Amino acid sequence: MTMKEHSHYYVPESSWYPAWAALGIATMVYGLAVWLNDSKSGSENPTVFLFFTGFALLSAVLFAWYGKVIEENHQGLANAQLKQSYVWGMAWFIFSEIMFFAAFFGALLYSRNFVMAWLGGEGGKALTGDYLWPAFQAVWPIVENPDPLVFPNPGESMAPPPLSQWGSYLPFWNTVILLTSSVTVHMAHTALKNGFRDKLKLWLSITVILGVIFIFLQIEEYVHAYQELGLTLGTGIYGSTFFLLTGFHGFHVTLGTFILFVQLIRSFKGHFNREDQFGFEAASWYWHFVDVVWVFLFFFVYLY
Amino acid sequence: MNAVLESSHDAHHHGPVNTGLKRWLFTTNHKDIGTLYLWFSFSMFLIGGVLALIIRTELFQPGLQFIEPEFFNQMTTNHGLIMVFGAIMPAFVGLANWMVPLMVGAPDMALPRMNNLSFWILPFAFTMIISTLFMPGGGPNFGWTFYAPLSTTYAPDSVTFFIFAVHIMGASSIMGSINIIATILNMRAPGMTLMKMPLFVWTWLITAYLLLAVMPVLAGVVTMMLFDIHFGTSFFNAAGGGDPVMFQHIFWFFGHPEVYIMILPAFGVVSQIIPTFARKRLFGYDSMVYATSSIAFLSFIVWAHHMFTVGMPLAGQLFFMYATMIIAVPTGVKVFNWVSTMWQGSMTFETPMLFSIAFVILFTIGGFSGLMLAITPADYQYHDTYFVVAHFHYVLVPGALFSIIAAVYYWLPKWCGRMYDESLGKIHFWLSFIGVNVTFFPQHFSGLAGMPRRVPDYAMQFADFNMISSVGAFLFGFSQVFFLYVIIKAIKSGQPASDRVWEGAHGLEWTIASPAPYHTFTEPPVFDDSEVHS
Amino acid sequence: MLNKAQLFRNAAVCVSLAATWSLGADELNMRTGVTDISKAVYDLHMIMLWVCVIIGTVVFSAMFISMLLHRKSRGAIPATFHDSLKLEFAWTIIPMAILIALAIPATGTLIEMYDTGGEELSIEVRAYQWKWQYKYLDEDLNSTFSFFSNMSTPKDQIYNKEAKGEHYLLEVDNVLRIPTNRKVRFLITSEDVIHAWWVPDFGIKRDAVPGMLNDLWTLVNEPGTYRGQCTELCGKDHGFMPIVVEAMPEADYDAWYLKQVAAESARIEALSKTFSADELMLEGEKVYASFCASCHQLDGKGVPPVFPGLAGSSVAVGARDEHLRLVYEGVPGTSMAAFGKQLDAAQLAAVVHYERHAWGNNTDDITQPRDVINLFSAP
C-alpha cells in the first residue's frame, strides 16, 4: 500500500447521479420490453416513448456524472489510490465483457461442433439425424436448415473466397482497419505519455475515423447479407450466431468509438497530462479489447 | 490498538449529509448501502417465503384445493428466482458492503457512487419481476431455470420483462463485484497482506470473481432467448440447427457457479464466527483459502451434473460425474477445519454460534445428498424429484440462510450499538432449527419414493410426508417473522454493546466504536498481528 | 441442557436413519425395481447412503464431543494449535480414496446403461403437452401402429369432488405394453417442449427434447404394471402426464401385438368411410376429451386469455376449411399444436364436426374424413 502521507481517499459525501441513473435504466429496459411486446403482437404504433425517455435520462445522468469525475480529478481530489481503483474497475469490467462474448462463442462452437453433427447423423448422437432429420447434411456454414419450412434457408453464407480474391472481401478489410486502429491508438497513447499533444490529437483522430469507417463497412456488410445473400437473423443457426456475434461486437465498436471521441474532445480541451491520463488509457484498453474480440471473430465466424 | 482508535477519533465525526429519503437514495456510504441491501433482502425473503407458503399450502393434501396449476408454476418459479436473486445474493452483498471496508481498514468501498447504483437498480428489477404476475397471461412459469423452449416459444408475453429484469440483476452483481474486488485488492490497511485477511474477505474476493465470470454468461443466454422470441433466431430450436439442450449448457455454466456464489460467503461468515466463540484461532487458515479457491475453480467444470438425463454422450457423463465428486474433497477440508477449530476450544453458545454449528451439520447433510446426486446412475432416479429439492434446501436454507442469520446476530451490535436479547435469539434458533428439518427432511423420503418436483398435485402415497413438510414450512416461516421482531427490538431498545462485543472476537471491525461511526478509517489503521485471522 | 438436546437429536437422527433404511421400508427409500439396472442403481444408492451416514457420524460425533467437553462453562482453556499439515493431507487423501472407491462401481453401472444395441424391439416415445405417444417400430424403424396415452384420472377426483382412486394421477387410458425378458429400446423425443420419461421401477429416466433423439433400453424380468411420471417441467399439466407400462409375458405380448397390427388396418379403412352426424359427434367428443379439453376445457369455454374458448368462437362457427386448417396446422408460436401430426383424418373430421356442433355452436355442415384428405392432399 504505497500511500502518500496525508492524501485522503476521496469519498463523495452523497450523490444524486446513481439513483437517477437507476431510474433511467429501469425506464429504458421497461420501455424496451413494452416496445418489443407491442411489436410482437403486431401493433402498428408500438409504445416507444418510455424507452427513449429512459435512454435520454440515463445519457444525461452519465454525462453529468462523468463530468463530475473529471472535475474532481482536476480539483486534485483523486489520489493515487483512488486512481488505482479505477484501474482495477476498468480491468475487471473488461473481463466481464469477455465473458459475455464467451457465451456467444460457446454457442457458436457448440452448435457447430456438436449439434450440427448430431442433426446431420454423425457423432455421439448420430441417431438424431438419421431418425428425425434424414435430409439434413452436416456442412458448415449451414445453408440448408433441418426444417426449411420453419427457418428458411439462407441464400449464401459469409464464408471467405479464395485468398486471391480477398481484395474484395469486406471482413478482411475490416480486420485491417481494426488492427490498424489498435496501432494508432497506441501511438496516441505513447505521444501523450511523451507530452506530444499534437501527435496525440492526430493519432487519436485517425483512430476515431477508422472506427467510424469500420462501422460503416459493417452496416454495408449487413445490407449485403440481408439484401443480396438472403442471410438474416431468421435463417437458422448460422445467421443467428453470425449476427449476434458480429452485432454485439459492432455495438461495442460503436461504444468504443464514442468513448474515444470523448477522449479526443478532452484532449483538445487540454485534459490529461504525462502522468495522469487514466480516462484515456481506459478508453484505449477498451479499444484493444474490442479489437482482440474481432480477431477471434474473424477467425471463428468467418474463416474457421 | 490505541493508534487505531485515535485515528478513527480524529476523523470528522459527522453523520450523513442528507436526511430522510434523500439520505438513502443518494447515499455513497458503504454502511448505508449495506443496510439498504440487508433490508431489501429481508423483504424479498418474506415475499419469496410467502410464495413458498402458497406452494406448501397447495401441497398440504393431494388434489387441487387452492390454486390452479398455471398459478402454481408461477409460484414455484418466482419463489426460486426471488429467493436466489432477491434474498440470498443481496444479503451477502449487503454483508460485504458493511463488513469488507471495516475488516480491511478502508474508508469506504472503492467506488462509492457505483456502489449506490448497484443497489438501486435492484428494487426496479424485482418490481418488474413481481409485476409480471399481474400481467395478462401471467408471470414466468417455467421454473427458475427457465429451460427453452418452455421459456421461449411457449412462454407468456411477460417473459420479455423477465429477461430484462435478469439483465439488470446481472449488471448489479457485476458492478457490485468490481467494487468488492477493487476494495479488497486496493484498499487494505498497511500490514494486511492477502494471507492475513479475514476469511470472510477472502471468500468474498473469490465469490466476486465467480460473479464476474458467470453473470455475463447469464446475460448472454437470456439475450439469446430474447432474440429467439422476438427476432426469429434459432439458438434453441433444432429446426434451425440449434438445440434446446444448448440453453441448459449455457445456463448451468452460470448456474452451478451461482450455487457456490451463494455458499462461499457463508463459509466465510462461519469461519469468522466459530473461532470467536471457540476462543481459538481458526484451524488451517491457509488450507481454508486453498480449499475455497479449489471449490471456485472446480465449480466451472461440473455444470452438466444438472443435465445427466438430457442424453449426453457417455464420456461427458463420466467427466462431469468425476469432477463433481471431487468437490467433496475441498468442501470436506473446510468442514474438518471447522470441527478442529472447535476442538479443545473454550466454547460458548450464543445465537450466532448456534446458527453456525447448525450450519456445519445441516450443510454437510445437504452436501452428502449432493454427492449422492453426483453419482450419475443414481441421479437418474433422483433427478427432478423432491430428493433434489431436499438437497438444495439443505444447502440453501440451513446453509446460506442460516449463515446470513448468524452474521446478522454476530455483527448487529456493531451496526447499531445494541445487543439483541439472547434468550429471544435462542428461541428463534430452536424454532428455526426444528422448523427447517421438519420441512425439508421428509422431502428426501418423498423424493426417493418418486415424487416429481414442480407438480401442484401428487399421488396418494406421498400424502403423509407432504403434510409434515407443509406444517414445518409454516413453523419455519413463523420463526422468521419472530426474527424480525427480535431484530427490531434490539435496534429499538437493546442493551448498549461494547466495542469488542464478543470476548473472543478479533479483527479490525472490533477495534472501532459500537455502533460503528458513520465514517471509519478515513486514516488507514495500523494492522498488527494481534487482530489476525480469527 | 443445550448439549443434551443436541446430543439427543443427533442420536435420534442417526438411529432413525439407520433403522428406516436398513428396514428398507418402501415409502421411505428408493425402490429396488424390477430390472438388473434398477437393482444396480439401488445398490449404488445404498452404498452412497451408508458412506455418508458413516462419515457423518464420525464428523458429527467429533463436533458433539467437543461441544460437550470443550465448553467454557466447564472451565475449558482454549488450546493454541491452529495448523497441521499432516492432518490436512490426511483429510484430503482419505476422502479422495473413498471417492475413487465409489466412482468405480458407478462407472460400471453407467457403462452398462449405455449399452444399447442387441434390442429385440424398438418403440418411439414422443412427448406432447401433456401426453405420450408410443409408436411400435419395425426393424427399419418404420411405424407399425401407434397410440396416445393420456392421464385418465377424472377431473372430479382432482378437484376433490369425488373420492380419489387407488392409482390417483398414475393411471392412463392406453398403457404402454412391452414383453418381459426381451431387450426393448426406446427412442425418445418431443413435439413441443422438454419432457422426461421416467419409470422408477426400471431405473431409467431420459429427457424428451424437441428435435433431438435420445435412446435408452430396458429389460424387464417380472410381469406387472409399472407407473411413472413426466419429470421435466413442461407447462401447465406437467403434473398430470403419467406413464404406465405393462410388462407382459412374451406369449401374451405377441398375441396383443398381432391384434394391434390388425386394428391398424381397420383404422386405415375408416379413412375412406362416410359417417353419420351422430357417429361423428360421438367419436368427436372422445377425441375432444383426450386431445383438446386440457386447454379448451370440456365445456368449450377455454381458459381466457391463454386458451381461447371455442363455444361461439369465430373460428369454430366460421368457414369450415379455415377451422380444419387451424387445427391441422396449429398456430405457430403458441401452444396450439399442429394436430395434423397427431390425429388421422377420421379423428380430425370428427373433432372438427364436434366443435362445430357442441356447446351451442350450430353450423349446418358435416365433416367427413375425405374432406380432410382432400383439403390437405391438394398441392
Ligand code: HEA
Ligand atoms: C448453496 C448451494 C449449493 C451447494 C453448496 C451445493 C453443493 C453440491 N451439490 Fe447441489 N444443487 C443446488 C445448490 C447447491 N448444491 C441447487 C439449487 C440445485 C438444484 C437446481 C435446480 O435444478 O433447480 C442443486 C442440484 C444438484 C445436482 C443436480 C441434481 C439433479 O437435478 O438431478 C447435483 C448433482 O450432482 C448436485 C451436486 C452437488 C454436490 C456434489 C455438491 C457439493 O459441493 C457438496 C460437497 C459437500 C459435502 C460432500 C459435505 C462435506 C464433506 C465432507 C464431510 C467430506 C467427506 C465426504 C465424503 C468423501 C463423502 N447438486
Ligand code: HEA
Ligand atoms: C435460495 C433460497 C431458498 C430459500 C430460502 C427457500 C425457502 C423455502 N422453500 Fe424453496 N426453493 C428454492 C430456493 C429457496 N427456497 C429454489 C431455487 C427452488 C426451485 C424453484 C424451481 O423449481 O424452479 C425452490 C423450490 C421449492 C419447493 C418446490 C416447489 C416445486 O417443485 O414445485 C418447495 C416446496 O416445498 C419449497 C419450499 C420452501 C420453503 C417452505 C421455504 C422456507 O424456508 C420459507 C420460509 C417462509 C417464510 C420466510 C415466510 C415468512 C413470512 C410469513 C409467515 C408471512 C409474513 C407476511 C408478510 C410479510 C405479509 N421451495
Ligand code: CUA
Ligand atoms: Cu411433460 Cu412434464
Ligand SMILES: [Cu+2]
Ligand atoms: Cu450444480
